[in-house]
Amino acid sequence: MLARRSFLRMVGGSAGLLVAAPALVGLGAGAHSRWAGRDPFSLGVASGSPASDGFVLWTRLAPDPLSADPDLPGGIEMARGDIDIIYEIATDPAMREIVRRGTATAEAAFAHSVHLEVGGLASNRPYWYRFTSGEASSRIGCARTAPAAGAPLDQLRFGFVSCSNYEEGYFSAYRHLADENPDLVFFLGDYIYEYVNPYDRVRAHSDEVEARTLPTYRNRYAQYRLDADLQRLHAVAPSLVTWDDHEIQNDYGGEWSENFDEPDVFLERRSAGYRAFYEHMPLRPSLSRPKGERMRIYDRFAYGDLAEFSLIDGRQYRSRAACYIPPDGGGFHMENDESCPERRDRTRTMLGMPQEAWLYKGLAQSKTRWNVIAQNMMMAEFAEEQKGGDLRFSTDDWNGYPESRARLLRQIEKSRVANPVVLSGDMHSFWTNDLKLDPAAPVIATEFITSSITSGCAPDYYERHLQHNPHVRFMESQKRGYASVDLTPERMTTRYQAVSDVHDPNATVATLETFVIENGRAGAVGA
Ligand code: FE
Numbered sequence: 001m002l003a004r005r006s007f008l009r010m011v012g013g014s015a016g017l018l019v020a021a022p023a024l025v026g027l028g029a030g031a032h033s034r035w036a037g038r039d040p041f042s043l044g045v046a047s048g049s050p051a052s053d054g055f056v057l058w059t060r061l062a063p064d065p066l067s068a069d070p071d072l073p074g075g076i077e078m079a080r081g082d083i084d085i086i087y088e089i090a091t092d093p094a095m096r097e098i099v100r101r102g103t104a105t106a107e108a109a110f111a112h113s114v115h116l117e118v119g120g121l122a123s124n125r126p127y128w129y130r131f132t133s134g135e136a137s138s139r140i141g142c143a144r145t146a147p148a149a150g151a152p153l154d155q156l157r158f159g160f161v162s163c164s165n166y167e168e169g170y171f172s173a174y175r176h177l178a179d180e181n182p183d184l185v186f187f188l189g190d191y192i193y194e195y196v197n198p199y200d201r202v203r204a205h206s207d208e209v210e211a212r213t214l215p216t217y218r219n220r221y222a223q224y225r226l227d228a229d230l231q232r233l234h235a236v237a238p239s240l241v242t243w244d245d246h247e248i249q250n251d252y253g254g255e256w257s258e259n260f261d262e263p264d265v266f267l268e269r270r271s272a273g274y275r276a277f278y279e280h281m282p283l284r285p286s287l288s289r290p291k292g293e294r295m296r297i298y299d300r301f302a303y304g305d306l307a308e309f310s311l312i313d314g315r316q317y318r319s320r321a322a323c324y325i326p327p328d329g330g331g332f333h334m335e336n337d338e339s340c341p342e343r344r345d346r347t348r349t350m351l352g353m354p355q356e357a358w359l360y361k362g363l364a365q366s367k368t369r370w371n372v373i374a375q376n377m378m379m380a381e382f383a384e385e386q387k388g389g390d391l392r393f394s395t396d397d398w399n400g401y402p403e404s405r406a407r408l409l410r411q412i413e414k415s416r417v418a419n420p421v422v423l424s425g426d427m428h429s430f431w432t433n434d435l436k437l438d439p440a441a442p443v444i445a446t447e448f449i450t451s452s453i454t455s456g457c458a459p460d461y462y463e464r465h466l467q468h469n470p471h472v473r474f475m476e477s478q479k480r481g482y483a484s485v486d487l488t489p490e491r492m493t494t495r496y497q498a499v500s501d502v503h504d505p506n507a508t509v510a511t512l513e514t515f516v517i518e519n520g521r522a523g524a525v526g527a
């Protein structure tokens, strides 16, 4: 026990990893049982939250990953309590040079998931890791530490992805991104889809029900994590994760559901969805362990002197959608200043005022060459022509919160943030946008939106509005895939990678388009 403690960085004062659950206080590791049954590592491994001296290592014990019995999540009795397994960290892929070995706790309260915060490692290098229990051994994963704050860094490669609907296709895009061996991967939301669609699918959500309870959300994540391509992507690089709506419910915002549930009823559902997200993601327990219906996932990651990433949460804290009026105003609807003056209310916020303040302060203090905001939904203004000719805006993305967007862009301008770039998902299409305060104003930042891994987009849904939105430099709606970025002090090169066919499990990949931002020059240019 003491030897093990010395391995771990105790984060958050006395509330360290081993005593974080109240039920464990005072109990040594010997009080937890060990697992000696069937192979419990069906869901693979993941790493995340890279720091300069460590990262989070994740796994979840699930010998029967799609168990439908709510008392047996993953096939393990809840009543069995916490289970100790062994973790090992090595400096080589064959795991010969082990630098750490210790005990990690799979917590019964979190479906026997492990969130191990590791510290004290060397900066800016890969480490390999695995978990073992009895005869069973997990696959070997690769994690990476970040460079020390301010340390020179010449290059970084990262991918960003969104919208992987299991029913709509195969996850070849995840496989091809894994093949690129990125230093890190951003998951920008709609990692799962909560609903079922029996009419248009190549494979089924296994339980055939809309997820709305803890057992059904758990099984949705488990099914996705059984996918070999997704499992491999998590094993090859650290993941940084935020969410969008489908982790909980289509188009929800804050405590408001799209179908006008009472907030306290909806918050119960949200709690279940957030908890299942925590259980399946390599999040820092010291930051993200859920507290009732709240769970903080926004966080900041620095990579030496090259880049700082603000990973933000655009769902949990937002103000109620503008003109949230039954029967049609619950989720996404289209409004403008005449139809819905509330949209312009300055007290409304996309991020919640505390997260806005956190973001602005971080951006103002950053000393890195590039400053990336990674988040769930389109930030650029996008006017859509309605029948009859008037222009309206979505209430569900940043267009529903124009004053919040303007505050952010003014802050970026005012604090002279170096090379600001926004990464987004949700649109099921690739976009390169100029972010501006108004059409005649200079470009403040560039937004890159990655298409979906599989989720579809109706043809001509966005195309017919492009004439009203000259700040959109590029848009392609009929390709699925991912985005890959090569970052150096001189330039940011973003490649949109499109897969050949989401209905083909062996789909190939090709570069659809490449955009470059030169250091100090706002605006992306086609390469
Ligand atoms: Fe989506």
Ligand code: CA
Pocket (backbone or CB within 6 Å): 190, 244, 245, 246, 426
């Ligand atoms: Ca979405």
